[in-house]
Amino acid sequence: MTETREAAPGSLPIDLAIETHGLVKRFGHRSAVDGIDLAVPRGAVYGFLGPNGSGKTTTIRVLLGLASANGGEIRVLGREMPQQLASVLPEVGALVEGPGFYPFLSGAANLLRLDSADRHASSATRHRRVNEALDRVGLGHAAGKKVRAYSLGMKQRLGLANAMLRPRELLVLDEPTNGLDPQGTREVRSLVRSLAAGGTTVFVSSHLLAEVEQMCTHVGVMSAGRLVAQGPLDELRSAGQAHVLVRTPDGERAARVLARLGLVPGEAPGHGVIQGNGLDGIEPEEIVAALVADGVRVRGFSVENATLEERFVSLTGEGFDVVG
Numbered sequence: 592m593t594e595t596r597e598a599a600p601g602s603l604p605i606d607l608a609i610e611t612h613g614l615v616k617r618f619g620h621r622s623a624v625d626g627i628d629l630a631v632p633r634g635a636v637y638g639f640l641g642p643n644g645s646g647k648t649t650t651i652r653v654l655l656g657l658a659s660a661n662g663g664e665i666r667v668l669g670r671e672m673p674q675q676l677a678s679v680l681p682e683v684g685a686l687v688e689g690p691g692f693y694p695f696l697s698g699a700a701n702l703l704r705l706d707s708a709d710r711h712a713s714s715a716t717r718h719r720r721v722n723e724a725l726d727r728v729g730l731g732h733a734a735g736k737k738v739r740a741y742s743l744g745m746k747q748r749l750g751l752a753n754a755m756l757r758p759r760e761l762l763v764l765d766e767p768t769n770g771l772d773p774q775g776t777r778e779v780r781s782l783v784r785s786l787a788a789g790g791t792t793v794f795v796s797s798h799l800l801a802e803v804e805q806m807c808t809h810v811g812v813m814s815a816g817r818l819v820a821q822g823p824l825d826e827l828r829s830a831g832q833a834h835v836l837v838r839t840p841d842g843e844r845a846a847r848v849l850a851r852l853g854l855v856p857g858e859a860p861g862h863g864v865i866q867g868n869g870l871d872g873i874e875p876e877e878i879v880a881a882l883v884a885d886g887v888r889v890r891g892f893s894v895e896n897a898t899l900e901e902r903f904v905s906l907t908g909e910g911f912d913v914v915g
């Protein structure tokens with residue numbers, strides 16, 4: 592399942608906040624990003640999911656103009672990148688590798704400095720916006736504390752607050768929950784959801800499947816520099832191949848019937864249970880009828896959908912960290 596700019600006939604084209612075609616980034620002879628076509632609809636919370644080293648950070652750096660691409664096209668908020676970088680960046684808030692904070696200044700003083708370096712930011716509202724951003728990320732109590740006394744999680748939140756100093760069309764967050772404790776992680780997730788509810792498109796990378804499931808509407812799955820799946824999370828969930836489980840004392844005979852119907856034997860999940868994968872186009876009742884017709888004593892029969900995790904493992908050939 593992939594999503595392209597072409598919508599169904601008769602419907603409007605999908606309005607994309609980020610769009611790439613054949614994006615390539617090489618380091619030496621190695622492609623860290625190998626020809627990816629991203630399509631991030633406006634208003635989505637798009638989870639950019641992939642194991643460590645799959646190319647997420649490199650893609651984000653190229654999208655934001657922090658590194659140059661070796662090939663392909665990029666449009667951010669409808670404008671060509673990097674040509675339109677100067678007009679696009681003021682509308683994009685980013686958290687990538689944490690901005691360089693001054694350790695001997697307080698969190699609030701750091702944000703005031705960064706905001707005053709932004710020529711699009713209003714100085715009249717600066718103090719109010721800094722305080723609001725600190726409150727939103729749960730750092731209001733530590734606003735006056737020096738950053739050198741901040742924990743890693745607090746620095747991460749300060750980076751988020753910096754990305755949110757002004758209303759943005761698009762937020763790009765690279766692993767925003769890295770270094771946060773479970774409470775901080777929950778807060779960031781709910782913050783992302785509330786930003787999206789306010790109309791901001793959020794592009795957020797993660798190596799945690801559960802995290803993406805909890806906060807995202809869309810997902811793109813990276814594996815070794817390639818985008819192996821992309822689209823609404825619900826579609827990806829339902830695209831997993833279903834399998835059947837047959838509980839029977841006549842295992843060999845049941846396996847023969849399933850094979851005859853074109854199902855592929857799976858690893859038996861328990862004694863007396865036969866698994867058949869690849870249910871495409873075969874109705875469950877046909878399978879039961881065929882089993883019974885061949886004299887298989889069917890004591891239990893069920894159709895199981897692949898979990899999202901199984902789907903990802905089959906797409907990437909790798910396991911994912913399931914919980915954060």
Ligand SMILES: Nc1ncnc2c1ncn2[C@@H]1O[C@H](COP(=O)(O)OP(=O)(O)OP(=O)(O)O)[C@@H](O)[C@H]1O
Nearest residue numbers: 618623641642643644645646647648649650766798
């Ligand atoms: N500056 C660089 N020079 C050489 N190789 C690099 C550079 N930056 C990244 N790479 C390589 O590119 C590949 C993709 O790295 P990248 O950091 O984009 O992955 P990632 O999915 O963001 O993983 P992580 O979550 O660990 O950062 C890796 O093999 C990495 O070693």
